[in-house]
Amino acid sequence: MGQSIAEELEPLFNPKSVAVIGATNNWSKWGYSTFTSVLDGFRGPVYPVNNKEGEILGYKAYARVTEIPGPVDLAVFVIPAASVAPVMDDCVTKGVKAAVIITAGFAETGEEGKKLQDEVLRIARKGGIRFIGPNCMGFWSASSELRAFMFPLPVKDGPLAFVSQGGNVGGAVVTSGYMRGIGFHHYVSCGCAADIQIEDYIEYFGEDPQVKVILAYVEGLADGIRFLEKVKKVTPKKPVIVLKPGKTDAAAKAITSHSGALAGSDEAYEAAFRSIGITRVESPEELLDVAIGFITQPLPRGRNIAILTPGGSYGVLCAEACASEGLNVVKLPDKVIAALDKVFPPRWSRGNPVDPAGDRNFVTFLTAPGKLLKVDEVDSLIFMGFGGFSIFAALFLSADAEHPDGVASWVPSRERFRELAIAFTKAVRSRDTKEIGKAIHPIVSGAASIMGIYNEEEVAELTQLVAAAIASGRLNAPVLVSAFLPPDSPLLAEMGIKNPPTPQEAIARFLVAIAEQWVEDYKKPVLTTTFFTEDQPRLRGSHYAYPSGKQAARVLVKLVEYKEYLESIGLYKN
Amino acid sequence: MGQSIAEELEPLFNPKSVAVIGATNNWSKWGYSTFTSVLDGFRGPVYPVNNKEGEILGYKAYARVTEIPGPVDLAVFVIPAASVAPVMDDCVTKGVKAAVIITAGFAETGEEGKKLQDEVLRIARKGGIRFIGPNCMGFWSASSELRAFMFPLPVKDGPLAFVSQGGNVGGAVVTSGYMRGIGFHHYVSCGCAADIQIEDYIEYFGEDPQVKVILAYVEGLADGIRFLEKVKKVTPKKPVIVLKPGKTDAAAKAITSHSGALAGSDEAYEAAFRSIGITRVESPEELLDVAIGFITQPLPRGRNIAILTPGGSYGVLCAEACASEGLNVVKLPDKVIAALDKVFPPRWSRGNPVDPAGDRNFVTFLTAPGKLLKVDEVDSLIFMGFGGFSIFAALFLSADAEHPDGVASWVPSRERFRELAIAFTKAVRSRDTKEIGKAIHPIVSGAASIMGIYNEEEVAELTQLVAAAIASGRLNAPVLVSAFLPPDSPLLAEMGIKNPPTPQEAIARFLVAIAEQWVEDYKKPVLTTTFFTEDQPRLRGSHYAYPSGKQAARVLVKLVEYKEYLESIGLYKN
Known part of the structure; x- marks a missing residue:
């Protein structure tokens, strides 16, 4: 043509x-x-x-x-x-x-x-x-806002593109993506694919600069060789994640009566997919888990992983998942152990997973990732129960309930808080990390002191992290100031802050900014997890918390494998 | 002692x-x-x-x-x-x-x-x-409403009892249970278990008639033989579900620094657990999945399974999961194919998984399970996308939006609806399935007709199912009548129905009652699934919809294995 x-x-x-x-x-x-x-x-x-x-x-x-x-x-x-x-x-x-x-x-x-x-x-x-x-069930094209579906599906524009040989699986993934806060630039339910083949869609998505990650649900291929030739040209440019059932006879039979396709030999598919750098996953939810991993994280340099956990048993299950998936729960260098000895109580695990064993020190928790990520021995970090800090934070904020003017108990007076907030707002505008650090140091220090933390080194470390997040635009004045004030505080109005976030929102945004800052500072993946699998995480900024350590481990290993593929074809340089 | x-x-x-x-x-x-x-x-x-x-x-x-x-x-x-x-x-x-x-x-x-x-x-x-x-993190005892925890955990009374050698995993399971609507009669975070051992708690739970299913998270045992001797006496009485990590070195190391326990050889644990009928699971969420399965379902007679799905690709993934887990996606007998040929469009899958290929016939969907469950060749049913019927139902109800008095379009007049509703209410009080069937037939028939369904055999089948659900007390008048009327309808007041459920609630309760009725009528497991893994199912009555076919398949195989164990010790009779 x-x-x-x-x-x-x-x-x-x-x-x-x-x-x-x-x-x-x-x-x-x-x-x-x-x-x-x-x-x-x-x-x-x-x-x-x-x-x-x-x-x-x-x-x-x-x-x-x-x-x-x-x-x-x-x-x-x-x-x-x-x-x-x-x-x-x-x-x-x-x-x-x-x-x-x-x-x-x-x-x-x-x-x-x-x-x-x-x-x-x-x-x-x-x-x-x-x-x-x-x-088929139809398709969605964000560039024309066209939903040519059998029925209206919730979908929004985003960095993914998806071709599915199953309408239900496709619809479920698109809807789940919507619920998780991630969108699709295109989604096609390809059905029997009489004319345009799955590989044609993948080629098309590969050439679209709006598309960052490609997803496919494949039951069988009309021309396997053509598929491999086409997709081989796409995987060096962007990840192609494929869900392909058909290991069992029961599934192979179901495939034929569903899409009219032949499931083919699973071993042959596995080897062929691997040879051209396709990322293979095992469930619809993993399609999204891994896609979000590619969107939010850099590729890890290797398989060495550190785990930071608020509880030992979580760490045990995550270590098991990582090791089972082929990641290396690395022995931490002595200097890291020594650094953590200084800040955690003596009962901490003194190994990887890093478990402070019930320590309630919010500041230390937030400085530990830096200590782990800065050493060469660690390629990636899984930070478990990350969102749970909002519990601590809520406790922290509720501790001020006795102060009727709403100013946190560590603030000497409203006048002093106003001074701090004004200096802070001015520093933010300067975009200079050092200036910002100076302005926020009294705030970080004061907040730490009411939790009983007076370790100046730790406070300095957290101050630097927060200052970097502010300088890069991840955190702004309303988020930080309003976390310490009730929504109707006259101070907010005086400072010209309209519609401040609630304290809970402020804490959530603060945590996301910190997580993003670790990724930027160390150019290493930092995957966080929620407390329960029933938690419904949403993509916020460029951050997503996985509902379990196992899911985080499975995503990480897919990122490592893709990096290893790029390396094997000479496209990844350390 | x-x-x-x-x-x-x-x-x-x-x-x-x-x-x-x-x-x-x-x-x-x-x-x-x-x-x-x-x-x-x-x-x-x-x-x-x-x-x-x-x-x-x-x-x-x-x-x-x-x-x-x-x-x-x-x-x-x-x-x-x-x-x-x-x-x-x-x-x-x-x-x-x-x-x-x-x-x-x-x-x-x-x-x-x-x-x-x-x-x-x-x-x-x-x-x-x-x-x-x-x-440890403490414990909960429903009999004294005692939460002796490190911090308040959301927990309510229920049929489960749980001992956990990890406070975080324990807290996560208890909280997830709370979110899923299932409670614990006891929960113990046992920590180092210096005095009372894990097997002591299991023995105690085994003797408590309030406890129906026992859960345990085990990192290592002080005395493995004592554990086996004690638990062996419990498994014949009630299921004991255990999550035991420690397959990998990384996990074994983490276990020692967490609970001070020795992980032991995983092969030895696997064999020992199997020999005494312990149900072993692989994640905290599976602990709850399987526990809920034991609570809501009878034990399946064998490994033969039928799958009913609203879409082919869902069926493919579920068939793959079932076959991978060792269930038999059974070849349906000719008579079942013939029976479904009569009611589904010619494009249906004509095999197992049963996929009506986009048929929008609500009535047929609800009569298909009976056709599958009544044959000896089928031991269990997975009904996929079950909750999704509420989408059809909402569509069905919204079709009446043009009728300002809110009476469904198939009702000839308000007068006629009042007659039907009064006859129906009277029949419900009789608790006689035949009488109820007579009264509801015009309602079922009318509702079917507006969906274009005039197959009298099917309508009769659905009528019988609904009548049985009413006779057994699962469905009552307000639920059914109010589904067809707006909340402020004067008809509801005339009939003495106060606080009627919303149409959505009414449909949800209707579906739960139908699912429970299948289980009762056929004494076989009927596991349903939601449309998306992001759906947050809650236990309603004795019904729970799993978020994926894979989870349902894994639960079913655990139920089969427990039945096989009981059979092997002479405690299960077909």
Whole structure:
């Protein structure tokens, strides 16, 4: 065809007008929810096509595509399988450029269906119409805000792109992503993939600079060699994460009746995927876990890991998970042990995992990662129960409840707090780390002192970390100042701070900024975990807390493997 | 000692009074949060003990235990390790009967700590004081509403009992249980287990009729043979689920520095656990998953499983998970295929997993499980995306938005609806399945017809299922009637229905009742799954939807294995 894949698929992903063939007023049919889905966002003309209904949800309906007055770039099919071929003929006549065939009942149902599918393909090829499907749930293109789905799915723009050979798995991943706060630039449910193949979508996503990480759910491939050739050119540019079932006979059988694909030999897939640097995962949730890892973390230099945990048993389970996944829970150098001996109580674990054994020292916890990350022996850090600091913080803030003017108990007076806050606000504007450090030192020091911490070295370390986070713009004045004041404090108004975050929000933002700062300062992955798997983490800034140490370990090992692949093809330099 | 374990531990789990040694007004110490935790629920006298503060949170403090005027059953220790032995001596003098030593710094820190621990044990033994810990987070006893924790944990009474050799893992499981809606009759963080051993707690839980399922997190055992002998007597009575890390060197090292235990050979543990019918799991969340499975499901007769899925790719992943876990995704008998051929569109999968391939027929979905469960070839069913029916239902209800009086569009008139509702309410009171069936048939039939379903056989099947759920008390009038009426409908008032559930609640309760009815009718497990792993299921009635097919498959295989164990010792009869 001579065109680049980006040119070829342009009318599909960025159509100027859409016809929905099978749109209807009958809410119990897919043609209804598909039509409402397209209407939800897309800003170009949308034409319902229905040969029985004259008007659909207030839009004039056309009996045939050929009767639509304006040009039609994209046709969405939601009509019975038997009618698809003749209507595709109409689309060729009309000059439609691309299509998505949601309709099922083609290759996946057996030989008759395969014939029907081949006929549709023949007609589309004749007219140069590229199409998604059949037997799919549709697609999303952020660049045109187009939701050509069977039903409205919650999805927003973001750095991921995803092609799924299963509509349910695809919809679940997209929705889960939405709930986790991460979006997709494109999502395609490819169904039987009669025309555009999975590797074509991956090639297209590979060339799109908006896309940072590519995800795929694959049941079987029409042409495995073509897939490997195409994807091999993408993995050096960006990670390609694939979920591919089919290890068991039961799954292989289910695959054939679902997508009409052949599952193939799992060993062959495993070896082939590995040889071209594909990141293989084992569940829909892991697709997202790993994608978020690639988005938020640098690639680790090696397999050595340190674990920091608020409790021993968490550390045990995380160490087990890391070692099982092939990471090295590294023996900490003596100098690190010595540094931690100085700040943790004598009962601390004195090894890796680093467990302060019930120490309630918030400041020490926040300076420990620096001590671990700065040595060459540590490539990555898992910081467990990270979000739980908000519990300490809440306790810390509640300790001031007795002070009716809301100023924290370590602040000598409102006047002094005003002075500090003004100096601080001025320093923030300077963007100079040293200036900022000077301004915030009394605040950090005072906050530490009410927790009984007077170790000047530690306070200096935390001051530096916070100053760096402020200088880089991660933390700003309202977040820090308001953490120590009630929302209705007159001081906030005096300082011109409107809509301050709640203390809980302020603490959450503070922690995210600190986590991001570790990553920036040491160029090493810092994965954090929540306290419970029932916690529902959301991506905040460029930070995400995994719900378990096991998930964090599995993500880290995928990052290491991708780095090792890049290294093997000469694209990673330490 | 001659006493039964229940008698021995009675003063521990059901004390009449509690002393908190180390209670303090200083909120930054564990002695503060431990004291507030004990105060939160326990109704007997609570005495703070502190030799520097005269009054703590309004309670008179005593400098020594011996100065407390009334008797003290239980002493909670939150003081430095070095002070525990002399204060234990005081407790012996005072006649204290039981203790929990939260304080860390004993056997887990090395030889010196071990000596200190032995000394405490010697003193306690002398005075007949049984104790939990040291180096633990405390415990919960629902029978006395006692939270003797380091800090208040959310926990409620329920059918589980749990002993954990890790405070963080224990706290996470208890809190996750709370979030999932399931409670614990007892929870013990056993720490170094110097006195009472893990197997003692399991024996105690085994004898408590309130406890249905026992959970344990084990890092290492002081006396493996004693553990096996004790637990072997419990597993025939109720399931014992154990999480035991230590497969890797990294975990074994972490265990020693955490609980002072020796991890031991994982192969030896695996074989020993299997030989006495212990159910072994691999993560904290699986502890709860499997416990909930035992609570909500009968034991499956065998490994044959049927899968019903709203989408093919979900079915593929679930079939893979089932087969990988050793379940048999059974070939469905011809008669079942024939029965489903009659009700599903021709494109359905015609095999197992059963996938209606995008059929929107709510009624058929709800009658399919009966067709699968009634044949001998199927031992269990996984019904995927079950909760998702509420999406259909919401659509169904929203279809009536045009009817300003709120009566569903299939109801000929308000007068007719009143007649139906009155007949229905009367029939419900009769508790007669046939009578109820007659009364609800027009409702089921009408609801089906607006979805375009006129298959009388199916409507009859669903009617029967719903009538059985009503007769057994699972469904009642307000739930069903209010689903079709807006909350402020005058009809509800006329019928004397106050505080009707919202339509969404009504649908949720309807689905739970139907799921419970399948289990009762066929005495086979029916595990349902939600649409996304991000969904947060809660136990409702005796129903719980797992967040993925993989989790459901793993639970089912544990149920099968326990049944096989009972069978092997002659305690299970088909």
